[in-house]
Amino acid sequence: MNKLVVLRGYQFSVYNRIARVALHEKGVSYKTEEIDPFADDIPDHYMQRQPFGRVPVLSHGTFDVYETAAIARYVDAAFEGPRLVPLEVESLTRLVQIVSIVDSYGYRPMVREVFAHRVFRPALGEESDEAKIENGLAASRPVLQALDTLASEAHVLDRKTFTLADCHLAPMIAYFIQAPEGETALRDYAALSDWWEWSSQRASLAETDPGLPVNHLA
Numbered sequence: 359m360n361k362l363v364v365l366r367g368y369q370f371s372v373y374n375r376i377a378r379v380a381l382h383e384k385g386v387s388y389k390t391e392e393i394d395p396f397a398d399d400i401p402d403h404y405m406q407r408q409p410f411g412r413v414p415v416l417s418h419g420t421f422d423v424y425e426t427a428a429i430a431r432y433v434d435a436a437f438e439g440p441r442l443v444p445l446e447v448e449s450l451t452r453l454v455q456i457v458s459i460v461d462s463y464g465y466r467p468m469v470r471e472v473f474a475h476r477v478f479r480p481a482l483g484e485e486s487d488e489a490k491i492e493n494g495l496a497a498s499r500p501v502l503q504a505l506d507t508l509a510s511e512a513h514v515l516d517r518k519t520f521t522l523a524d525c526h527l528a529p530m531i532a533y534f535i536q537a538p539e540g541e542t543a544l545r546d547y548a549a550l551s552d553w554w555e556w557s558s559q560r561a562s563l564a565e566t567d568p569g570l571p572v573n574h575l576a
């Protein structure tokens with residue numbers, strides 16, 4: 359009997375979406391359990407699985423894994439379906455490098471500052487901070503530049519083969535460009551824009567699009 363696959367996470371989390379994109383690319387059936395990491399009362403059973411209180415966590419039978427890069431590697435290795443990790447050493451190295459750049463330098467300015475303050479918080483009727491958007495945009499520029507350089511080199515992000523580099527980056531860019539400033543900024547990076555035009559057509563992205571939250575108080 360197949361072991362149950364459960365993804366515990368928050369529907370609007372960009373990291374949750376990365377894990378979902380990998381699962382969809384591999385054609386894995388899975389259940390979801392909603393955990394809001396920003397809530398005051400994260401359930402104990404979740405904190406036991408993710409001691410830092412972040413989302414997501416993937417469970418496959420009794421095996422639990424947190425940290426999205428590790429989840430994605432697990433999904434690629436544990437299930438049938440197209441390989442999402444290249445064998446060739448330079449491509450594999452670039453993949454790991456891109457994931458690390460996105461996590462270390464991209465997520466906070468692009469998602470938590472630009473997207474959250476220009477798009478997500480207004481959708482919820484919450485106040486946004488223009489300074490955060492401005493700082494986020496400035497901090498996003500070197501990240502976009504670095505990714506553009508790597509996209510033009512095309513060991514991965516090559517617009518031919520969808521890898522875990524695409525899984526990790528595409529949900530971040532999908533959020534970032536919902537801010538008009540983000541969309542404008544991306545246009546300055548030709549190779550990255552070309553990559554986005556290709557990868558944004560992916561079925562796995564449409565299937566995992568969380569949309570925006572609805573403000574029930576409006």
Ligand SMILES: N[C@@H](CCC(=O)N[C@@H](CS)C(=O)NCC(=O)O)C(=O)O
Binds near residue numbers: 370395
């Ligand atoms: N290093 C973690 C980061 C995950 C992460 O930061 N997720 C966000 C949601 S997109 C979160 O849980 N935020 C809660 C918080 O910052 O308290 C991973 O790769 O899974």
